[in-house]
Structure formats: structure tokens, C-alpha cells
Amino acid sequence: MTATTDTFADAIGGLGDTEWNRLADDRFYSSALWLRVCALDPGGVSGAVHVTTPAGDRAAVPVAAVTDEPTPDLRWHDMLTARGLPAPEPGGLLIGQRRGYLAHLLTSDGADRVEAAAEVVDAVRAVRSPLHAGAKFARVAMYLTTADVTTLRAAGVRTTPVALKTDAWIEIPPGGFPAWLDSLSAHRARRIRSEIRKFERAGYVLEHRTLTESWQDVARLLARSFLRYGRAVDVAPMAESFRRQGELAGARAQVVLCSRSGEEPVGFCMYYRCGDTVYLRALGLDHERLVSAAEYFNLTYYMAARLPGVRRLHAGTETAEGKALRGATLRPLWLLDLTEDSPLAGYDDEIRAHNRALLTRLRDSSPAISGALEYELWEPYC
Numbered sequence: 001m002t003a004t005t006d007t008f009a010d011a012i013g014g015l016g017d018t019e020w021n022r023l024a025d026d027r028f029y030s031s032a033l034w035l036r037v038c039a040l041d042p043g044g045v046s047g048a049v050h051v052t053t054p055a056g057d058r059a060a061v062p063v064a065a066v067t068d069e070p071t072p073d074l075r076w077h078d079m080l081t082a083r084g085l086p087a088p089e090p091g092g093l094l095i096g097q098r099r100g101y102l103a104h105l106l107t108s109d110g111a112d113r114v115e116a117a118a119e120v121v122d123a124v125r126a127v128r129s130p131l132h133a134g135a136k137f138a139r140v141a142m143y144l145t146t147a148d149v150t151t152l153r154a155a156g157v158r159t160t161p162v163a164l165k166t167d168a169w170i171e172i173p174p175g176g177f178p179a180w181l182d183s184l185s186a187h188r189a190r191r192i193r194s195e196i197r198k199f200e201r202a203g204y205v206l207e208h209r210t211l212t213e214s215w216q217d218v219a220r221l222l223a224r225s226f227l228r229y230g231r232a233v234d235v236a237p238m239a240e241s242f243r244r245q246g247e248l249a250g251a252r253a254q255v256v257l258c259s260r261s262g263e264e265p266v267g268f269c270m271y272y273r274c275g276d277t278v279y280l281r282a283l284g285l286d287h288e289r290l291v292s293a294a295e296y297f298n299l300t301y302y303m304a305a306r307l308p309g310v311r312r313l314h315a316g317t318e319t320a321e322g323k324a325l326r327g328a329t330l331r332p333l334w335l336l337d338l339t340e341d342s343p344l345a346g347y348d349d350e351i352r353a354h355n356r357a358l359l360t361r362l363r364d365s366s367p368a369i370s371g372a373l374e375y376e377l378w379e380p381y382c
Helices: 017-024 032-038 076-082 113-126 146-154 176-183 186-201 211-228 235-252 295-305 320-324 348-365 367-372 375-381
Strands: 044-052 058-066 092-095 138-144 162-171 204-210 254-260 267-274 277-285 312-316 329-337
Touching (some): 017 032, 032 058, 044 113, 076 138, 113 146, 138 146, 162 176, 162 320, 176 295, 186 295, 204 211, 204 235, 204 295, 211 254, 211 267, 277 295, 295 312, 320 348, 320 367, 329 375, 348 367
Antiparallel strands (some): 044 058, 138 329, 204 254, 254 267
């Protein structure tokens, strides 16, 4: 194995954008651009591990050294403890990116993925953190797909993966938006058409901009959304974060503003596009000014499904039922502890019981969710 010696040289471990993106292929949340966006976040040091296998193939994963991760959904210790499972120490090495809950093991075309994964695991376990003294700290992968978990376990990782959340994808047929509506049940299609008519009758107009042009509106509206759920935030640092993201991403960071004639925007949706896939990134609404015209769905899924040439929407985690009702499939995302002496080792039965219980709760929560779950991706670890 030849492993990187400059893991934290930059957000992609000093590999270079062209070579990194060749490995990332169409996985936007593993792209050099997105990892550089993640590196703007405070509270950790972003980097990457990349290796060359004995066969000459390349493999890589993004990593971040973290101490007190500000994002609750990345605090592996808290998440495992809340599930009644043993947990690695809070600080350590996060395998995956710090924004966008979808991580990947990256390998070059034609590589033996199990061999490549074994090399990556060895390299991850050898990393020395710029934020932790010594070599003993947790090394935890979060929001992995079933395929990558299976590959890493075949490569020698002994811990059983812990199911975290559902990951929603909406497929758009070749005929675009009309074909998508036709692919849904008659009841769901009628519901969507009704929501579109309500939106149009309310006089809403959608305006497409870049984040560079709209970061102030984005920050203001996101703060309003947070306030609705009891979270007061300082708009200024949030606005500066979006300004910097827009400066880095340029035209790749797209924003749709929703407003009525003569009024300031009441909502926004930010997204990135990678090939024929739209990754929905952020939504903000001034709820006090809405008129119950299905603003949320029109501004996100219905807007994105109408973009020319789009074939897939990545709708991410949370609000599984609303996404399932609009044709999404729900795939599992997993936590896999790569720490050599993981506290999860030996708790296979308890972990599988947790995974089964989560799958059962999802299946029984609504007919829409039950029909959207891709059971074959859950069953290996339930």
C-alpha cells in the first residue's frame, strides 16, 4: 500500500481536483467542490485519505478531525448512546464529509473494491489527528450506503453497522415532469396537481439565481425557518457562511427564490446539480407570511422535477413520509465504526435488534413509507 502522507494538507488530502473527481465520478457529496465547501465549516479540520493498491488502483475517502462537532447528526457518541448502544469517544476522525448525509468509498474504475477497501481501512487507522494527542481516538464512518458497508466488512471490518436514517431519492422518467406525474398513483398525481394550482393561484413566482446573488435572502429566510422551531440564530455569521460558499461554488450553487409581486421573497430552495441529478441542499421559509399554498413542495420537488434534463432528485434525510408520497424510494444509511478496538465489537445481536426495530417502526408508520422502503438494502444487517 502507498498511502497519503498529507491527509490534512487540504480538503482532499492534496490529491488534486482532477484526480479526486475522477474517483468521485457522479457522487456530488464526494466531489472536490463539495468537500471544499465542507472545509469552510468551523469546529474541525477537513482532509482525505487516498491510497494506491498493490495492483496500482486508487481509492479514497474524505475525513475530518473533530472534537466537538456542532452538527447533532454527526455526533456519533450521542447518537449511539441515545440508541442504547456502546459508543466510541466523542472526538476523533469522522470518515465522510461534514455536510450532506451521504458518504462513499471511492475507487478507480475496475479496481478490486474489497482489496481497495482493506487498504483504505489500514490507512484510516494509521492517520494521526491534528486535534488529538497520540494515536488512540475514534475512527467512525457515518452515512454510508449498504454497498459500501458490505465492501468494508468484506475487507475485514468486524463491527456491525448501525442504521441511522433513510435516504430519499426521486426518479424522474425520460419524459420529465409529465412522465413523473404519470408514474405515480392517480391519487398522488391529483394531489400534486392540486398543490401546484394552489401555488399558482396564490400569485407566487419563482426566480432562479446563484447563491452569490442571493446569500443575504438565503440567510434571512433560513433564520426565519429556524425561529419557527424555537431556534434563534445570529443571521450575520450564517450570511457570511453562505457568502463564502457562494464565492467558492460560483454558478454551481443555485437558489430559487419564491415571492409574490412587489414583495420580498417568502422562501428559497438551494440546490446543486451534478449531471442529471439535483441535490436539494437547503430550504428556508418565512412561515408567518405563507398562505397555505403548498409552498414547501412547490419550491423543492416540483421545482426541481421541472428542470430540463433532470432524471433524479436527491431529497436526503428527514420527512420520509412527505417524500414517499411524492414517489421517493427510501434507502438506509449506516454508521460503521472503523476503530480497531471498537466498543461496538461483540454487540452484533444488539445492533441488529436496533436495526430491525428501526425498520419495523418505519414500515409500520404509514403505508407510503412501507411502500417506499428498499427492503433488500436493509435486510443484510437487520
